[in-house]
Structure formats: structure tokens, C-alpha cells
Amino acid sequence: GDSVTQMEGPVTLSEEAFLTINCTYTATGYPSLFWYVQYPGEGLQLLLKATKADDKGSNKGFEATYRKETTSFHLEKGSVQVSDSAVYFCALKRETSYDKVIFGPGTSLSVIP
């Protein structure tokens, strides 16, 4: 079945460091891919998305490129801030499903000043 794998956390970085969170997926067909972010005490919210191969999603300085050949969608940011501390979820949605999203296990990020 469909699945999403993420690098294990927690990840701790200093402010202004470069961030990479790895994500790989298994799915039939051509899924859409997403990154969601969960801040403490809140629900998940969409950070960025990519709907086809080689698409790059970007938002708030975060980027991720849909790589079909490696079935990956790694999240990157050039310079993290303390306010980026959160849990990040990689996710996919198959084109044939209603609107069901398969979430990865989440990666916790802590950014220290």
C-alpha cells in the first residue's frame, strides 16, 4: 500500500543553519506530495505542495522538489529561525482517491538561538 517515510527526529539546529528533512514515498500512479507543519498546541497546516514530477513547492522560505526517479520530496530551508520549531509531516495523495492523505510519521525540529 501507499506509504511515506521520513527521517527520524528530533532535529536540533542553530538559528540560521541549513535544514534538510528527508522524505521518500511508495505509491502507485502519480500522487501529489505535500509538507504539513504542526506548531505546538495546534493542528496541522499545509506548508507546500507539488502535484507532478519535477514540480517545486515553496512557501515561507521552505522548498521541496518532486523527484519521481528517486521517489523523494525532501524539505529544505536555507536559514532556519527559532519560529520554525515545529513538527513537519510529509504526505501524499493518490490521484484516484477522494481526498484521503497518507501522512508520514513526522519529524520534530527544534531551532535554538
Add this chain to the structure above:
Amino acid sequence: DAGVIQSPRHEVTEMGQEVTLRCKPISGHNSLFWYRQTMMRGLELLIYFNNNVPIDDSGMPEDRFSAKMPNASFSTLKIQPSEPRDSAVYFCASSLAGQGYQPQHFGDGTRLSIL
């Protein structure tokens, strides 16, 4: 704009009691999802509805759990009887299906503690 509204935000009760969690989706959304989040199992999809009809309830853990969506603006998740292992944060999310990819909008969750 009002987002997804869940109530209560926190619930503490004794095992064996009935628990009812409530969700008001975003107006106009036609899909609604119930998730459970724990440290051990992460985020689990319990059930989802499309146009008020349950589409997939394969994630509902057992018969003690039930969910209803009597109309487009309200859904409940009920646990009866509750057990300590049901302690978790329960999220409701809604989206507008059928128009390309529309993101799921999550509520702030109900933190449930069963003593």
C-alpha cells in the same frame, strides 16, 4: 474566516465513561476527516466522510468508536466505553474535494485523557 472548530479543547474523564467529541467543518467543505495523534502511533486516520457519507472507516480501532455526520456542518466522534489507551489528541479536518487538490484544514484538536 472561521476555521475548523472542535470542542471541547480538553477532556478528562474516567474510564468507562462515554466521550463525545464535536467538530464543525469549514462552511462549504464537503469532506471531513477524524484523526488520532499519539506519540507511539503518530497521526492515524480514523474515518472520513464525503458529502456526509462515511467513505472509509477502516481506521476506527474497534466497536467502541463511532462517528456520525448528520449534516454538512457538524460531526461527532463518540467513544463508549472509554479506556485509558484512548488517551490522545483527536483532530478533525475538512476540505473541498473534487476541485483539484484542496488542502485539508485542521482544527486545533481535542486533548483527551482517560483516567
